[in-house]
Amino acid sequence: MSKDLHQLSRPKGSLLFGNTVDFASDPLGFLTHCAQAYEEMVPLRFLFSRACLLTQPEHIDQVLKQPELFTKNTPAWQAVRSLVGDGLLTSEGAFWSRQRRLTQPVFHQQRIAAYGETMVLYTERLLQTWQDGDVRDIHQDMMQLTLNIVTKTLFNVDMSGVAAQTIAQTLEVAMEWFTSRRKQAFLPLTGLPTAINRRYKQALQTMDQTIYALIQQRHQSKDDPGDLLSLLLQAQDEDGSRMSDRQLRDELTTLILAGHETTANALSWVWMLLAQNPAVESKLARELQTVLGDRAPTLADLPQLRYTEQIIKEALRLYPPLFSLARSPVRDCDLAGYRIPAGRILLFSPWVMHRSARYFAEPLQFQPERWEQDLEKQLPKGVYFPFGDGPRVCMGKSFALMEAVLLLATIAQKCQLMLLPDQQLTPLPSMTLRPQTGIHVRVAKRTTVN
Numbered sequence: 001m002s003k004d005l006h007q008l009s010r011p012k013g014s015l016l017f018g019n020t021v022d023f024a025s026d027p028l029g030f031l032t033h034c035a036q037a038y039e040e041m042v043p044l045r046f047l048f049s050r051a052c053l054l055t056q057p058e059h060i061d062q063v064l065k066q067p068e069l070f071t072k073n074t075p076a077w078q079a080v081r082s083l084v085g086d087g088l089l090t091s092e093g094a095f096w097s098r099q100r101r102l103t104q105p106v107f108h109q110q111r112i113a114a115y116g117e118t119m120v121l122y123t124e125r126l127l128q129t130w131q132d133g134d135v136r137d138i139h140q141d142m143m144q145l146t147l148n149i150v151t152k153t154l155f156n157v158d159m160s161g162v163a164a165q166t167i168a169q170t171l172e173v174a175m176e177w178f179t180s181r182r183k184q185a186f187l188p189l190t191g192l193p194t195a196i197n198r199r200y201k202q203a204l205q206t207m208d209q210t211i212y213a214l215i216q217q218r219h220q221s222k223d224d225p226g227d228l229l230s231l232l233l234q235a236q237d238e239d240g241s242r243m244s245d246r247q248l249r250d251e252l253t254t255l256i257l258a259g260h261e262t263t264a265n266a267l268s269w270v271w272m273l274l275a276q277n278p279a280v281e282s283k284l285a286r287e288l289q290t291v292l293g294d295r296a297p298t299l300a301d302l303p304q305l306r307y308t309e310q311i312i313k314e315a316l317r318l319y320p321p322l323f324s325l326a327r328s329p330v331r332d333c334d335l336a337g338y339r340i341p342a343g344r345i346l347l348f349s350p351w352v353m354h355r356s357a358r359y360f361a362e363p364l365q366f367q368p369e370r371w372e373q374d375l376e377k378q379l380p381k382g383v384y385f386p387f388g389d390g391p392r393v394c395m396g397k398s399f400a401l402m403e404a405v406l407l408l409a410t411i412a413q414k415c416q417l418m419l420l421p422d423q424q425l426t427p428l429p430s431m432t433l434r435p436q437t438g439i440h441v442r443v444a445k446r447t448t449v450n
């Protein structure tokens, strides 16, 4: 006989709003506090929505491994849907399964191997514009660079000038809109003509024009570059029908968003952590000098760039770009002996799990060395999951890891980035975990390795 969630202790909230105010004002702090102060499941209430925070790895693992039972039908995912529509990230059931099958080949190891050259080339182009002593917002640089790489590799488009700016601006507004929705406990207030709602609607329209123009161009072109866009255009249902332009728009928007925002954030936090930890930075420089000397990295170097990879893993542990995930059961079910009613929002947070002293020694310290002995394999499932897990694990995981290592190696080989003093380096928990006011650095072109 399953137990009732009511039996579990929970953080006191206000009579009307429940835990909304605490969550909205400091989601990272609130979730961390709940995981530390209460039991394995923590019932929560956000105004009218009931939720439950999972803090046991085996529960998280069970939820991630059963996407048919635990779906993404939650307010937070609905908010993401307003931006990306019914693309791979947000669709469900047979439709998602078909789209995933169809898109998978583009992410096969051999295929993404070919993208390595573009990643390094685009990074070198960016470096050519940097002068010794320059002050830069490295977060903006990473956003621009990863956007250019994802559109070139997946859609064979050089996204520059106005189009790139349109996408960047839409994302800025979308993040602001998403943060404001979280603060309203995801109440469906999107219809109200508030300033931010209006700006968001306008930004979506402008971005749609850019994406539809890209689709149109390809419809008219005779070339078949064999990229993801060609694959999607050629895909046919059993009845011979093809994807509508609306569906193509959703998939393209999804991959542009998922394919650059996350990696850019991960790399931004890497630069901050390196600047704060000079011993790690020097060790990285030595690895790059030993493995690469003066030549640019290639795919073949990846197995030797072990410390570089450990830095990425460690930064993803401390600053997971998707800091919290959510699912909801389609029917009443049992989880760890508790009855979970259909529709209950289940929250679980990489931020919380990755910083737990139960699984990581000195959890708040940046220690890439902890990944030396294949720690990832030794950890229980559901502890370290920056890319999610189960059938809906990030489709771009290998792409992203390869990109992060190549970009880090290419830049760190040539430059050292130093943080400007007196800046607040606060993570803003929006749709992703972004640095709230960017990360401002001074560039020192490398002459010798320390």
Ligand code: HEM
Pocket: 088, 089, 090, 100, 150, 254, 255, 258, 259, 260, 262, 263, 266, 320, 321, 322, 325, 326, 385, 386, 387, 388, 389, 391, 392, 393, 394, 395, 396, 397, 399, 400
């Ligand atoms: C450091 C970089 C990245 C991180 C941390 C990351 C993280 C994640 C996570 C946590 C999920 C699962 C969400 C959930 O289950 O609720 C996910 C899904 C997804 N990611 Fe990534 N991602 C990254 C890069 C990329 C890249 C480069 C691409 C594409 C080029 C991509 C495409 C996708 C797609 C399509 C999904 C949806 C998969 C599905 O539901 O079938 N991601 N990502």
